Amino acid sequence: MTETSGHNGAVARVSDQLLSTAIGRAGVPMFITGAWDEGMPVLWVNDAFVETVGAGVGDLSVLGPNPLLSLVDEDPERDTAQQDLLEGRPMLRIVSARRRDGSTAWWQVSVNPLPSPDGVVRHWVGITTDVSEYVDRQAAQLASLEVERRQRADLDLIAQTTELLGDLEYPYALRDIVDLLRALVPWAAFYLNDDGLVFAEGVDVASPPSGRGRRHARYIPDSDHLDPLGDVPGAPEGVTSDIVQDLLDGVLDGPVVLRLDARYAPHSASGWLRRDLVRRVVEETGAVPGTVVVHAVAGRRRVLGLLVTWTGDEGLDAEASVEAFEAGLHEPDHVRTVVEVVARRAGTAIDNARLYAREHRLAEALQRAMLPEQADVTGLDVWTYYAPNAEHAQVGGDWYDVLQIADGTVGLVIGDVVGHDVEAAAAMGQLRSVVRSYAYELTTPGIVLDRVDQLVTGMRIPRSASMVYATLQHVADDDSWAVEYTRAGHLPPLLLRDGEVRQLDAAGGSLVGFGAQPRLTGKEVLRSGDVLLFYTDGLIERRDRSLKVGLEALVETSTRVTARDAAGVGEELLSRLADAPEDDVAIVVVRVPDPVGDTQVQSPSPRSRRWLLPSEPASIGRARHAVLRTCQTWGVSETASAELVVSELVANGVLHGWGNIALRLFDTGDGLRIEVEDSNPAPPVTTDGHPNRLGGFGMQIVERLADWGWRPAGSGKLVWAKLRSTAASEELGAARQTR
Structure with a gap:
């Protein structure tokens, strides 16, 4: 019991x-x-x-x-x-x-x-x-959590990829994206279709917006020109269709699976890709791939390249792998989705980057073509500068001109057309041509502007514009310069003299084309050491202050200018007022040299200078003149060496480059550094001269006088040279003679 x-x-x-x-x-x-x-x-x-x-x-x-x-x-x-x-x-x-x-x-x-x-x-x-019900419920919850975790990981991967695609100027953007994808697949790679398929770790934004897209060769399936594929045993007979070229041509939407044991025409896209993939996958993983999945990287108008992934099918039958792909079993759905999203976003980003780069280069080239390079003016130190606002991919309306009208007579004009588009550039080009034609015919600025008003009214230029036109005539008796000027709605030029600044605000008037009354002409006289400054509103205009306050800031800054050369005056003003301009900036600085005062006191102005030179032989002489004047201003003793080095570097840019040549000088404290930038990306080469003809020794001269090197810059290159002291150059020369 x-x-x-x-x-x-x-x-x-x-x-x-x-x-x-x-x-x-x-x-x-x-x-x-x-x-x-x-x-x-x-x-x-x-x-x-x-x-x-x-x-x-x-x-x-x-x-x-x-x-x-x-x-x-x-x-x-x-x-x-x-x-x-x-x-x-x-x-x-x-x-x-x-x-x-x-x-x-x-x-x-x-x-x-x-x-x-x-x-x-x-x-x-x-x-x-x-407890089956409870276990199944727990398993369902864990599965749901795993799906959520995987989705978060996929979204994070896509977000990181998008961030990398936002900076395609980084040379390894595609390589870093591939590294992210290898969290999902054992191996992946980008191939871009630039003059045929090429393995890509980064993007050449200089390529056309939708890629060059040169086709690989196609062969008839029974052609005798076959790739024997002797390194792949058991390859099937006959040539497999060029499925990769079909993907590049848009015949297939993709993704497609590429068999790496098949035979392809040797110069076809599939044949080239197969050979490159086998080599790379074996080298990087040690595995022999059977098939890969190929996704199209599509731009707006055509396929820009491919994103290839290998899912790790080493040792599997290729035929079975193809069948699994067609049945949707070759790779998990989320992997295919992520790779497709990455390929699609990469295509859009690459196309946008190339389109923007193309528009930016076109706009800059058009702007530079419309802005004439300053003319050399005997007896005057003239420096010009133009910089478009970085926020605008279009051309701007700021412009300037320096005209050698006759011996001892110079015409200066600076203007601003409203807008930052092609229409503004067209109006600017028309105005420049009109002013040039009357400037060479007439001498008084007021009369020149009257004629410009009449012609512009008949031309019906759609954009309003402002400008200042001035003439400078040399007075032989006392080496002064007589200045006459007129203004059409533009900011007044500034006269800098002995630490004081005065606005030349006489002879004002309405905008170009709206002159109802005869234009007035103001007069002034420039003496040794005087500086005349012409500028556009981009130098002083800011969102957080009025134009009047900006002009007052320019006047106050100009009183503290210490430079004794036109380029130095411009550099001081830019460094203090235009580090981050909100509009296009154009400046013309004219200085009357002071032979006595310029040599007495060394100027504490910024120790850097810049010039933009056209790719023509005359620029070599202008560059030498600029270096000599700068060395004199900075008290640099190695003027002869500097003149030789800059001559050779600029000459190389003129002979072998194209477009404009940028010249920059820096006083590093222990020597003069010279930088010359042109649009030819090919590096300079030291040679033993050209057989049977003159020249070819330029870089040998540079190497004798300076330490030098080069680096890519934009779509071209930058060559730099740092001058050695005279004693160091003599020691180096003696050492070389003893060898």
Whole structure:
């Protein structure tokens, strides 16, 4: 008999037979086994166990030792469970077991020892509970979390890719994107279709917006010109169709799978890509690829290149791999989706970068073509500067001109057409031509502007414009210059004299084409050391201040100018006022040299100078003149060496480059640094001269006098040379003569 406590505190007596019947008919599967040393044979099971498992004591006895373990399909902690039973400890595990109908379920199994009076465990009692619903629910939650984690990782990868695509001037942008993709696939690479397929780690933004796209050769399938592929055993007979070229031509949308054991025409896109892929994948991974997936990197008008991924199918049958790809089983859906998004965004970014670069180069070339280079003026130091606003890809309307009208007579004009587009540039070009034609015919600025008004009114130029036109005539008796000027709605020129600044605000008038009254002409006289400054509003205009306040700032800054050369005056003003201009900037600085005062005190002005020279022989002489004047201003003694070096560097730019040539000079504190930039990316080469003709020794001269080097700059190159001191040059020359 068994005693239990009832609700009323009385002891209720339950017979052993009643207890046995209750346990046997309980809805929870239960069992009793023998000792561990005996193999834990099943001695008793209740009805629920038989109904659930489909086996009774007799059925289980034929399974041998530990028959319950034979029912278990999966238990990752089997060894731990057996150790618990061996040492007589209770065991609680969740295992996968077979149901009566042959299906599997998850069971929580609790086995507890039934010790004998002597303390030896000879029997075990077990209870099983079906927890399949809870396990499946937990598995579904974990799967959902895994999907969410993977999606977050994919979105993060795409975000990082987008960030890299935002800076395609970085030379390894595509390589870094591939490194990100290798979190999803074992190997990936970009190929751009620039004059045929090329392996790409970065983007050449100088290429046309939609790529050059030269086609690889196509061959008829039964052609005799086959790639034997001797390094690929078992290659099928015949030539496989050029699936890569079809993708490049837009015949296929892609992605496509490329078999690397097939035969392709040797000069076809598929043949070239196959050979390059096999070599690269083997070198980088040590694996022999069977197939790769090829995605199109498409621009607006055509396919710019390819994004190739290898999913790691080493040793797999290529035919089976193709079938798996067609069935959508070659790679996980999320991998294909991410790669397709990356390829699509890469194509758009590359196309946009190339389109922007093309428009920017076109705009800059057009602007430079419309801005004449300053003329050399005997007796005057003239410096000009123009910089378009970096925010505008279009051309601007600022312009200037320096005209050598006659011996001793110079015409200066600076103007501004409203707008930053091609229409503004066209209006600027028309105005420049009109002013030039009348400037050479007439001498008085007011009369010149009257004629310009009349012609512009008839031409119906759609944009309003302002300008200042001035003439400077040399007065031979006292080496002064007589200045006459007129203004059409433009900011007044400034006269800098002995630390004082005066605005030449006389002879003002309305904008060009709106002169209802005859234009006035103002007069002034320039003496030695005087500076005349012409400028456009981009030098002083800012969003956070009015134009009047900007003009006051220019006047105040000009009083502190210390430079004794026109280029130095311009550099001081730019460094203090135009570090980050919000509009186009054009400046013309005219200075009357002071032979006595210029040599007395060394100027503390910025130790850098810049000039923009046309690619023509006359620029070599202008560059020498600029260097000599700068060396004089800075007190640099190696003027002869500087003149030779700058002559050779600029001459190389004129002979072998194109476009404009930028000349920059820097006083580094321990020597003069000369930089010459042109549009030819080919590096300079030191030669032993040209056989049977003159020249070819330029870089040898530079090497004798300076340390030099070069680097890519924009779409061209920059060559630099740092002058050695005279003593160092003599020592180097003596050392070379002794060798």
